[in-house]
Amino acid sequence: MPNPNNEATRRVVYEKSRGLTDTPLTYCPGCTHGTINKLIAETLVELDVLEKSIAIAPVGCSVLAYEFFNCDAIQAAHGRAPAVATGIKRAEPSKVVFTYQGDGDLASIGTAEIIHAAHRGENITVIFVNNAIYGMTGGQMAPTTLVDQKTSTSPFGRAEATTGKPILVSEMMATIPSATYIERVSAHDVPHITKTKRAIKKAFENQINGKGFSMVEVLAGCPVGWNLSPVDSMKFIAETMIPYFPLGVYKDEGVAV
C-alpha cells in the first residue's frame, strides 16, 4: 500500500485550467458564467489550440472575459461579436476564433449579427450563455425571460399578452441552412456540465476541421438577477428552464436532427 504521506504518489485530480488567467472572475457568487468560462479554457488546452485562439467578448456580465481567458481577445460592441469574429477569422483563418455571448447580447441587440454569421456559414464557434435575464445592467427582462418570470422590468412577471413568449434561439438557428452544429446544453449540475464540455469541444473541433458555423447554447443561472440562492437557481434551471428550453442537438453536420 502506498504511503499516504509520500508526496511522490500524490496525483492532481482537478486543478484550475491554465487556459484561465490568474485574474479573479468578476461574476457574482454562484454564477455559472465562471463554470462555462473554465469549460472553454479546459477545452482549448485539451485541443492544444490555446496559443492560437482569439476570444471575442460581448457586452454584459462577461464583458471582462478578455481578462479571464488566457489567450488573445477583443471586446466587441453590444451584439456584434459574430461580426468581429467574422473579420478576424477571414483575415487569420489559421486562428481559432470564438465568441462568448449572453442572451441580452446575442438574442436581442445582436440577433441580426448571429443569424447572418450562421447564414454565411462562417467557420467560427459561438458560445451562447442563456440565463433568461440581463444580469449586468440590473436584472431586466430579456427576450429569453420565461413567461411569468419576475425581473426588475417585469415586477409582476413577464406578461405574454404584451411581451410574447421567450425566444428559442437554438431552434431558430437550426433552421438556417448554412449552420453546421447547434446544440443546447445546461450547466446546472456536474453530469450536465460534463455534457456541456463535450458540446463545447465538438464546436471547437468543427472549426478546427473547417466544418463551419457551430453554436452551443448553455442554460445558465443568475442567482442575483433571479433573486434566488445559487443552489436554488440551479434547481430553477432544472425544473423551470429546461422544460421550456429543451436540451439536445438541433443540428449536426448541417443536417437538422
Added chain:
Amino acid sequence: MNKVIFDEAGCKGCVLCVDVCPKKILAPDKSRVNAKGYNPVVCNNMADCTACAICAKICPDSIITVERG
C-alpha cells in the same frame, strides 16, 4: 489521504460545492470571512474524501484543487 485544497481568498461562498459533495463533508466556515466578505468553504472531514472532484467541477471560480494520494 486525498486532499481538497481551497484558494480561500477566491471563495465567494456560493456553496454549490457544499450542495453537490456526495460525502457532505464541506461547509462554509462561519467563524471567518475572507477579504471578499464571504465565509470560505472548508472540508471538515478530509479522511472521508474520495477525490471525486465533483466540488471542483461545479466551482464557478475554479478555486478548488483536488489531489488523490
